[in-house]
Amino acid sequence: MAEVNRNFLKLASGYLFPEIARRTRAWQERNPSLEILRLGIGNTTEPLTKYIADAMHQEIDLLSRRDTYTGYGDEQGNESLRKALSEFYKREYGVIINPSDFFISDGAKSDAANIQEIFSSSSIVAVTDPSYPVYVDSNVAGGRTGEYNGINYDGFVYLKGRKENGFIPSPPDVHVDLIYLCSPNNPTGAVMTREQLKGFVDYALRERAVIIFDAAYSDYIREEGLPHTIYEIEGAERCAIEINSFSKNAGFTGVRLGWSIVPESLQSGNGEEGVVHRLWNRRQTTFFNGASNIAQAGGEAALSEKGRAECRSLVDYYLGNAKIIKEGLESIGILCYGGINSPYIWAECPRSMTSWQFFDFLLEKAHVVVTPGSGFGPAGEGFVRLSSYGHREDITRAVDAIKEHIND
Numbered sequence: 001m002a003e004v005n006r007n008f009l010k011l012a013s014g015y016l017f018p019e020i021a022r023r024t025r026a027w028q029e030r031n032p033s034l035e036i037l038r039l040g041i042g043n044t045t046e047p048l049t050k051y052i053a054d055a056m057h058q059e060i061d062l063l064s065r066r067d068t069y070t071g072y073g074d075e076q077g078n079e080s081l082r083k084a085l086s087e088f089y090k091r092e093y094g095v096i097i098n099p100s101d102f103f104i105s106d107g108a109k110s111d112a113a114n115i116q117e118i119f120s121s122s123s124i125v126a127v128t129d130p131s132y133p134v135y136v137d138s139n140v141a142g143g144r145t146g147e148y149n150g151i152n153y154d155g156f157v158y159l160k161g162r163k164e165n166g167f168i169p170s171p172p173d174v175h176v177d178l179i180y181l182c183s184p185n186n187p188t189g190a191v192m193t194r195e196q197l198k199g200f201v202d203y204a205l206r207e208r209a210v211i212i213f214d215a216a217y218s219d220y221i222r223e224e225g226l227p228h229t230i231y232e233i234e235g236a237e238r239c240a241i242e243i244n245s246f247s248k249n250a251g252f253t254g255v256r257l258g259w260s261i262v263p264e265s266l267q268s269g270n271g272e273e274g275v276v277h278r279l280w281n282r283r284q285t286t287f288f289n290g291a292s293n294i295a296q297a298g299g300e301a302a303l304s305e306k307g308r309a310e311c312r313s314l315v316d317y318y319l320g321n322a323k324i325i326k327e328g329l330e331s332i333g334i335l336c337y338g339g340i341n342s343p344y345i346w347a348e349c350p351r352s353m354t355s356w357q358f359f360d361f362l363l364e365k366a367h368v369v370v371t372p373g374s375g376f377g378p379a380g381e382g383f384v385r386l387s388s389y390g391h392r393e394d395i396t397r398a399v400d401a402i403k404e405h406i407n408d
């Protein structure tokens, strides 16, 4: 009898985005002539930029000729792209990482979900609350938790991000083996300082834990002195894996391209060097056949001087949207966090509304869809996440609608 993997059944507890879609659809059916304005989506909306798109066109031309056609590439990614990434880290962050420590992927989400496979199923996992759902769900599916208890999962160590700590939790006060961090954070928009990140690196070195650091929004950091990569912190090369992506800075959410850094110098729980690197290499070469060669050509272009300038203006555009949202909401007295080094604004629900109450209120009165904070974990209750991904004119209309109807 083919029994299902019971760990997956633990995930059954309501998923955020289908519920948002259900309520939005129901509203649209009741109001067929009205238009929905969206500030809820974490998906890019602006077109690919010229230099990067041209590089992908050229790659298609090469693939279309007999003498320049290529099939499968290295599972770890093209050597030229891994070199370009290594040079990029050195040039922009002053950090030395060997090209062979980079693993090119089809995006950060797969890596964030798959990385747990190479660690013991008995690992104790710390996640932040609120959190990007992938870290939680992949470890539930990996059997590292008990059941969902109606609030969260038994077995995780939750690091709570609250107003009082600026949504940056402190390292755990108990032993854990794996720690997931995301900075700039989705959903709160908070960015860890060097000191805060150092606290986690020191903890990991002391406890022989491994940090999985998601830097998908690193290009949104515009304030000086904030770390863009965990490897800016001394010792991180011995205890941290970094995950990143071209999705949010080059608009590759549909193109699909990311990378992970799993340093050869990373130590496993018993202090052995190289084993985590080797296992990830084994995992990827066995279960993954490499990222699209067209996407990789685009990625390499994105790391060039011209490509970096294009990515910067793309990110500037979304940060401009974020500013409009933040200033608009603050002008009507709503407390906002994030939105400066991040595309996300984490807004406190007014009049003591819960996340879903404020969601329903904004949908009914302003016809605006946001994301309820409680969907990212219990500590997100009382907040909503607003996203700057949208065309400028739609963002402006949505903000104006909220301003007009906030007292309805």
Ligand SMILES: *Cc1c(COP(=O)(O)O)cnc(C)c1O
Binding pocket: 042, 106, 107, 108, 109, 110, 132, 182, 186, 214, 216, 244, 245, 246, 247, 248, 252, 253, 257, 258
């Ligand atoms: C969008 C996002 C990613 C990027 O995922 P891709 O699979 O590369 O598109 C990774 N982490 C977080 C927290 C994100 O919000």
